Amino acid sequence: xxxxxxxxxxxxxxxxxxxxxxxxxxxxxxxxxxxxxxxxxxxxxxxxxxxxxxxxxxxxxxxxxxxxxxxxxxxxxxxxxxxxxxxxxxxxxxxxxxxxxxxxxxxxxxxxxxxxxxxxxxxxxxxxxxxxxxxxxxxxxxxxxxxxxxxxxxxxxxxxxxxxxxxxxxxxxxxxxxxxxxxxxxxxxxxxxxxxxxxxxxxxxx
Numbered sequence: 171x172x173x174x175x176x177x178x179x180x181x182x183x184x185x186x187x188x189x190x191x192x193x194x195x196x197x198x199x200x201x202x203x204x205x206x207x208x209x210x211x212x213x214x215x216x217x218x219x220x221x222x223x224x225x226x227x228x229x230x231x232x233x234x235x236x237x238x239x240x241x242x243x244x245x246x247x248x249x250x251x252x253x254x255x256x257x258x259x260x261x262x263x264x265x266x267x268x269x270x271x272x273x274x275x276x277x278x279x280x281x282x283x284x285x286x287x288x289x290x291x292x293x294x295x296x297x298x299x300x301x302x303x304x305x306x307x308x309x310x311x312x313x314x315x316x317x318x319x320x321x322x323x324x325x326x327x328x329x330x331x332x333x334x335x336x337x338x339x340x341x342x343x344x345x346x347x348x349x350x351x352x353x354x355x356x357x358x359x360x361x362x363x364x365x366x367x368x369x370x371x372x373x374x375x376x
Contacts, residue, residue, distance in 0.1 A: 172216065172340065176240070176327065179343060180214045182350040183357075184331050190349050194342070196335035197318030200273065203281055203291045211290050213330045215242040215270035217322050217337070219315045222247050222255055223306030230255045230301065231263075233311045239268030242328040244337075246315035247276030248308070254297045258283035265289050273328060273335060275317040292330055 188195065202211045218241045220233035233243060243264060245255055256272055257280035264272055271290040277297040278284065284291050312324040320337045322328070327343045329336040338346070363373050 175340065175344060175347070176214045176216075178347055178351070179327065179329060180212065181354075182347070183354050184212075184329050184336060185333050186350045186353050186357075187329070187336060187346055189353060190346050191336075191338075191342070194320055194337050196273075196320050196337060197275075198334050199294050200275060200292050200318045200335060202330070202332055203278060203284060203293055203296065205285055210332045211330070213242060213271040213290050213328065215240045215328055217242055217244045217324055217326045217328050219244045219246070219312055219322055219324050221308065221310045221313060221315050222250075222301065223308030224304060225250070225253050225301045226304050226306030226309045227255065227301035228303060228305050229309035229311065230260060234260065234263045234267060236311055237264060237267035237269050240270050241268070242270050242330075243272045244315060244317050244322045244328060245272065245274040245276065246317055246322075247274065251276050251294055252297060252299050253277075253301045254279035254293075254299065255301045256284075256291060256293070257300065258287070261287045261289045261291065271328070271330060273317060273330065290330065292335060 222229050254277045256278040274293040277295050278293040281296050314323050322337050327338050
């Protein structure tokens with residue numbers, strides 16, 4: 171069921187979901203680092219989470235081992251916007267595990283290598299300063315974390331594209347899906363009416 175739900179969600183325009191919901195939208199300061207990608211960046215997958223404390227690179231390695239194909243790794247840096255937990259090696263390991271994307275509430279590094287690897291990475295920016303081979307007492311894998319003002323639980327659905335990120339419980343995603351699909355299906359006709367010069371008063375909700 172989750173696979174079908176993810177496939178159906180990926181058919182929607184993610185901003186359309188914003189017409190119907192108010193919660194689950196990640197701070198727009200966290201965005202795609204992939205630069206220009208033909209066709210754009212679009213992801214949909216269940217969350218694997220990691221909380222990284224005290225510059226702890228070991229926690230990230232443990233999170234990588236928890237990934238399954240199609241997962242989105244969500245990294246809570248606990249407010250640390252200086253130390254990058256994601257770079258070329260991390261991305262290669264995530265790809266080897268079949269990850270769909272990595273989302274960091276913080277920064278990443280090796281941006282050129284990340285783009286060449288093709289793994290979608292979302293972050294607040296980039297840095298040359300990285301995490302270290304340390305073990306932070308507050309680090310943990312597959313626990314509730316916070317990302318861009320949104321609580322992310324393991325198994326939540328992470329949706330992302332060039333516009334931003336949304337995190338939804340599977341039940342919430344299932345509920346909003348029919349409305350989002352219906353709205354997307356109606357939009358081309360609305361755009362055609364505007365292009366044809368029909369008075370806006372007869373098209374727009376007033």
